[in-house]
Amino acid sequence: MAGYRPSGSGLLNSGGSIVQFDNVGLRYGTGAETLSDLSFSLRQGGFYFLTGPSGAGKTSLLKLLYLAQRPSRGLIKLFGEDIVTMPRKRLPGFRRRIGVVFQDFRLVPHLSAFDNVALPLRVAGVEESDLQTPVAEMLSWVGLGHRATARPATLSGGEQQRVAIARAVIARPELLVADEPTGNVDPEMAKRLLHLFDGLNKLGTTIVVATHDLHLISSIGSSEMLRLDRGTLLDPTGALRHPPKRADV
């Protein structure tokens, strides 16, 4: 798969922490905390599944990871830098290093599948002539080469999801965050997409996938699991805590 590697990658040495949460809490407005006392770290190049019942706070945790939200308290380090106190103007540079598959896809409705997939590259300032081939290849890879000019409204749910995934991975992000990425595709395509994630992971991308699908979790042998319940991390082994108790995590 051809892809674009943004500048600034390789900040951390292989095996270092790409994400660190320390006593993180998130509260919307004046209500109760949606996330409480989250402390964990994710190593660079890891493959993580985030599970938990509906309302456990999975999407909120993902929002913190893809910088759509700042925590109410605690410390978050991303790519080795504190993003809680980071000036707003520095956030775009970090966001370009993160790929996101939204649960509701968030495709731009008036753009074609091609233009939706090309969006991260255009945001990064890639020349038009340089993005044609990788975008076309990526669309073919997710089985949508023939639908490049189709707008999201004319695509099925599964096709939209594949466009969303293609968009998230086209820029070869250092961190890929996916919220239920295989919820609307058939098992064969789910397997294919997971293979894509696995391939990216092998190239060094850290993957975090929120899912209910236990079959999906078991299909990636080297993956680790984060389990959330009512806003707190259930971590009986302590394997994912920061600092990790086990040296290899």
Added chain:
Amino acid sequence: MKAGVRQFGTADARLLSEGRLSGPMPWVIAIMMFLTVLAAAAGLGLGGAADRLDTTTGNRASVQIVEPNPDSRETQAREALALLQRTPGVTSARRVPPAEVADLLEPWLGPGGAQSDLPIPALIDIELSPSAYAQMDSLRSALAQVAPAARVDDNAQWLAPLAGLIGSLRWLAGGLVLLMIAATAATVVLAARAALDTHRSTIEVLHLMGATDVQVARLFQRRIALDALFGGFVGLAAATAVLLLIGNRIGALGSDLLGSAGLPLLSWVLLVALPVFGVLLAMVVARTTILRALGRML
């Protein structure tokens, strides 16, 4: 692949969904520009009229010898002219020929009216230096010595109310132009905010992909600039048509004063520059509005 160009290319102009002329903003700007150009043209035309009034009547006066006896009138006119020609500060003194006086009176007396037995005053046009103009009273006294029937009419004195009116109208036109500029800016602010609300979901997606505020603002800036360009030139075209029509009608009147309110080339250049200024104003206002609004997002 090469990266590093920190702005969207022209291919991304379509990131914002609506067609360029789908909203009311271009038409609102067209109306604003139409009124602005008319107000500015009025101000510039009145400026021309004021200048011409100043040139043709400023520091000038008319001396009338109002004497029923033709011989005495002629003697006094000669004496007065001779005095004026040797008076320092009088830069020009010209006896208006009787035929020219008759022409001036024809609208009031009818054809040949001035050739009747009606005593027509002798007229002398004089032009004075500013210092001599300021000492009109001493000139009157000197004239009274040699021509007791002489009356000095200070042109500026009887044109003062007209000059005052023209001055007021110029200020009014200038005020209207400023008000229109303010209204245009306010329109752009409202349009930019509305566009932000319309495209909020797209902006959020762009932000989460790492688009900077300046990148996003540039999209809106370009859209609003195109709208302002369209509206501006439609307004200018309509106003130009109206101005040409009015100019044609004024020309048909044959009035010197109204005719002097015509627009020279420089004024037309200024009028054509108004839409360009409007586009720049719209871009700056849109950019500021959008950047402020985006600054409130994460």
